[in-house]
Amino acid sequence: MNIEQARFNMIEQQIRPWEVLDQDVLNLLSIVKRENFVPAAYRELAFVDFEIPLPAGQHMLAPRIEARVLQELAVKKHETVLEIGAGSGYMAALLAHRAQHVLTVDIEPELAELAKANLVANGVLNAEVATGDASRGWNAAAPYDVICVSGGLPVLPQEMLEQLKVGGRLAAFVGTAPVMKAQLITRVDEKQFRIADVFETYVEPLQNAVHAPRFRF
Secondary structure (H helix, E strand, O other): OOHHHHHHHHHHHHHHHHOOOOHHHHHHHHHOOHHHHOOHHHHHHOOOOOOOEOHHHOEOOOHHHHHHHHHHHOOOOOOEEEEEOOOOOHHHHHHHHHOOEEEEEEOOHHHHHHHHHHHHHOOOOOEEEEEOOOEOEOHHHOOEEEEEEEEEEOOOOHHHHOOEEEEEEEEEEEEEOOEEEEEEEEEOOOOOEEEEEEEEEOOOEOOOOOOOOOOOO
């Protein structure tokens, strides 16, 4: 496989048509080597429009979804980022290239170790990995400029919103099967949040994600 040609095709045929037109984001997809974050058994599929399997029954998001979320969050160099769902560490690496610091959290110890090893191997020095349940956010290091939820949320927990700084942004996949909304939530002030629906997709819910109460009659 010609890796650079496959990377070029991914950017031009999958990602750019998905309204990812920010040249800094497109350049970053060439700089951060996705194939280095993919399990060896799936390396040939690193650039395919496909959710690549990870240990513990998890998956990497499709490249076009990662790129679109990265564009919408518009992370700046002075900002701190919380990512919920470390996976292989790839999204944390992308975020870290744009941010001052990234904290990525995974509930699965095996994935936390994988992400940590991949970030170190790829020279990403401003991202750290924690193991734990961040389905309601990660209050220990709050507040954050940016929160990126790399898993589904049937309901967006209020505790997570409260961990945003004023002016901060949160990207999450909200709802239930068959279709979720990828939303960008901006904290306008201490009490108000602005919600924008960006696109529709489906992403497996986070472990221990908050669900809407079920009514009994």
